[in-house]
Amino acid sequence: MxxxxxxxxxxxxxxxxxxxxxxxxxxxxxxxxxxxxxxxxxxxxxxxxxxxxxxxxxxxxxxxxxxxxxxxxxxxxxxxxxxxxxxxxxxxxxxxxxxxxxxxxxxxxxxxARTLPHQPSLPGVFTLRTLDDAFAIRSALAAKPRVAVVGAGFIGAEVAASARQLGLEVTVIEALEAPLAQSLGPVVGGVLQRAHERRGVRVVCGRKVTRFEGAERIEGVILDDGTRVPCELCVVGIGMTxxxxxxxxxxxxxxxxxxxxxxxxxxxxxxxxxxxxxxxxxxxxxxxxxxxxxxxxxxxxxxxxxxxxxxxxAKPFESVPMFWSDQFDIKIQGAGRPKPTDELTVIGSPDDERLIALYGRAGRLVGAAAFNQAPKLIQLRRLIGMRGAVDEAMKIVEA
Ligand SMILES: Cc1cc2nc3c(=O)[nH]c(=O)nc-3n(C[C@H](O)[C@H](O)[C@H](O)COP(=O)(O)OP(=O)(O)OC[C@H]3O[C@@H](n4cnc5c(N)ncnc54)[C@H](O)[C@@H]3O)c2cc1C
Incomplete structure (x- = not known):
């Protein structure tokens, strides 16, 4: 009691x-x-x-x-x-x-939401964490702006997909070599990048935003190689604190x-x-x-x-973290604690956007990510929780 x-x-x-x-x-x-x-x-x-x-x-x-x-x-x-x-x-x-x-x-x-050190408080520049943020961005999208998204983590990539689905011109700028590279690694991130590009999003990787342009409202962002990305709306999606x-x-x-x-x-x-x-x-x-x-x-x-x-x-909270992300018609799901340094096995064709990535450490399955393969991911999550091996995961994937 x-x-x-x-x-x-x-x-x-x-x-x-x-x-x-x-x-x-x-x-x-x-x-x-x-x-x-x-x-x-x-x-x-x-x-x-x-x-x-x-x-x-x-x-x-x-x-x-x-x-x-x-x-x-x-x-x-x-x-x-x-x-x-x-x-x-x-x-x-x-x-x-x-x-x-x-x-x-x-x-x-x-x-x-985290902000960039030099991020101005300028009309047209947003972060997205709250309902109020989302409705403010939604009204700004109604003016059919050109959109720049800074950061291709989950939220940035989702914002880019949503804006593109509204028919807008969208550029995503990511400092790492690929979207989601920090969580899923550059190979799987590259698959997502190509999926965005096929649907008309311009994805610029390996570049940082150094400056925001505009006096009355946002007019563009300048990248560290001097490139200017013109935009009337900019969403900064670089994580949270x-x-x-x-x-x-x-x-x-x-x-x-x-x-x-x-x-x-x-x-x-x-x-x-x-x-x-x-x-x-x-x-x-x-x-x-x-x-x-x-x-x-x-x-x-x-x-x-x-x-x-x-x-x-009280018992330890021994959980297998799990996430999903919806971008265009792609449902990405992940489980475990994948790291870019893990041994990666990719099963399936990146081109038809149905693939499973397994992340192993010394033969043990520590993470999995799936594009449009929900039932398998649930089984893989269970296996990660049982400290299962990558070999056993292969049997699930191939069944
Ligand atoms: C745009 C967006 C999309 C997402 N999409 C996905 C997804 O597709 N899949 C997925 O798995 N996860 C997703 N997430 C993550 C998921 O929503 C979060 O993991 C979840 O909201 C965490 O819940 P929380 O209650 O811990 O924190 P929060 O939802 O951040 O809630 C914390 C609350 O505490 C309030 N608060 C803070 N400080 C104080 C204070 N001092 N006094 C009183 N109140 C305070 C905050 O204002 C807030 O209302 C998304 C998150 C965002 C922002």
């Missing part, structure tokens, strides 16, 4: 909301407060770069909870930011001066997010962290990691609630 009477969750998005739901499912009967600095009810982010930008979905389709909030018996505090945490007094301080006492705390504050500045004076250990142990417990007692903000040691891969994908936020919320309610029975 839990000794906690009042649990506060900071961050009212996917991980925070799911933590509240799992608390109630675990029969926690005490008081729950959910605090979020956005004015909106919790909404889903993956469609922001896809259906929302393309105009295929509206705001109400993003709701993360359709049943309403009554049965959760949660006090929702929206549009308010937690500004500090007093660990000794077990109190949170909000930006309106309110003080929220708590017995247990879930940190689910995700992150903010975990939102932990509000915890800096709390004494909580921070290191690329909230530093947790194997069970997702933070360094302050009865505090856990979940989702994009949580850095934890994953024994399955024998490394500390922080994962910025949807499935991880949900799985961590379930696990961390167990850690919070029954710390003496």
């Amino acid at each position: 839990s000794e906690l009477e009042r649990i506060t969750v900071v961050g009212a998005s996917l991980a925070g909301l799911r933590a509240v739901e799992f608390l109630r499912r675990a029969n926690f009967e005490g008081q729950i407060v959910l605090i979020g600095d956005e004015a909106h009810l919790p909404y889903d982010r993956p469609p922001l770069s896809k259906e929302i930008l393309r105009g295929a979905w509206e705001r109400d389709q993003l709701a993360l909870r359709r049943k309403g909030y009554d049965e959760l018996r949660v006090e929702l505090v929206l549009g308010r930011r937690a500004v500090s945490l007093s660990a000794g007094a077990r109190e949170l301080h909000l930006d309106d001066g309110r003080v929220i006492p708590f017995d247990g705390l879930v940190v689910a504050t995700g992150g903010c 975990p939102s932990v500045s509000w915890l800096e004076s709390s004494g909580m250990e921070l290191e690329d997010g909230v530093r947790c142990d194997e069970t997702l417990a933070a360094s302050i007692p009865r505090v856990v962290a979940v989702g994009d903000v949580a850095s934890w040691y994953n024994p399955l891969f024998e490394e500390r990691m922080r994962v910025e994908h949807w499935t991880n936020a949900v799985e961590q919320a379930r696990h961390a609630v167990g850690t919070l309610l029954a710390p003496h029975e």
Whole structure:
């Protein structure tokens, strides 16, 4: 039985909301407060770069909870930011001066879009993390601008695909040798690059943006070889930074997010962290990691609630990270912890855009990526979780 009477969750998005739901499912009967600095009810982010930008979905389709909030018996505090945490007094301080006492705390504050050091605050220059960002970009797209996307990670590549699907002229600029090179390596990234190019996106790799041009609004970006890419809309998609500045004076250990142990417990007692903000040691891969994908936020919320309610029975969170990304008609899915330095085996033809990539370390399968091959990926994820071998993975792929 839990000794906690009042649990506060900071961050009212996917991980925070799911933590509240799992608390109630675990029969926690005490008081729950959910605090979020956005004015909106919790909404889903993956469609922001896809259906929302393309105009295929509206705001109400993003709701993360359709049943309403009554049965959760949660006090929702929206549009308010937690500004500090007093660990000794077990109190949170909000930006309106309110003080929220708590017995247990879930940190689910995700992150903010990173910006370039020289990025101007100029009309037409955007980042994409929130619903408000997505609708601002969507209205700008309606003027049929030429689009420059800085960064060909998942979000940048999705923005490029969505803008191109609207019939716009799109250039993507990536500092590495290929899109997604950091996560999936240059070979698989190259397949994605060609898929974009076949659909009319101009992809410039190995180049950095050194300057933004325009006085009243964006007119172009200048690359490090002097090339000018004219644009009326520029989306900078270069990753995110975990939102932990509000915890800096709390004494909580921070290191690329909230530093947790194997069970997702933070360094302050009865505090856990979940989702994009949580850095934890994953024994399955024998490394500390922080994962910025949807499935991880949900799985961590379930696990961390167990850690919070029954710390003496807490187990390591040994998960196989998993992601998906939709670009044009291609569904990319990945599992595990692939690194560009892994031994890569690619099965299938890049030209028909149905392939599976296996990532091995000393014969052990540590990652897999699939283009339009969803069922196999699920089996491969299971095998990664069992510390299976690349040879066994080949049997799954060839079956
Ligand atoms: C455009 C986009 C597309 C994506 N597409 C995919 C996809 O296709 N597949 C996939 O697997 N993943 C995707 N993701 C990633 C996925 O959405 C995230 O992993 C997920 O949202 C993480 O949830 P979270 O609750 O941990 O963090 P977030 O969703 O970042 O939520 C954190 C919340 O906390 C709030 N907050 C921060 N600081 C404070 C504070 N001090 N006080 C109060 N509130 C605070 C934030 O404003 C935010 O509302 C995408 C993300 C984006 C942005």
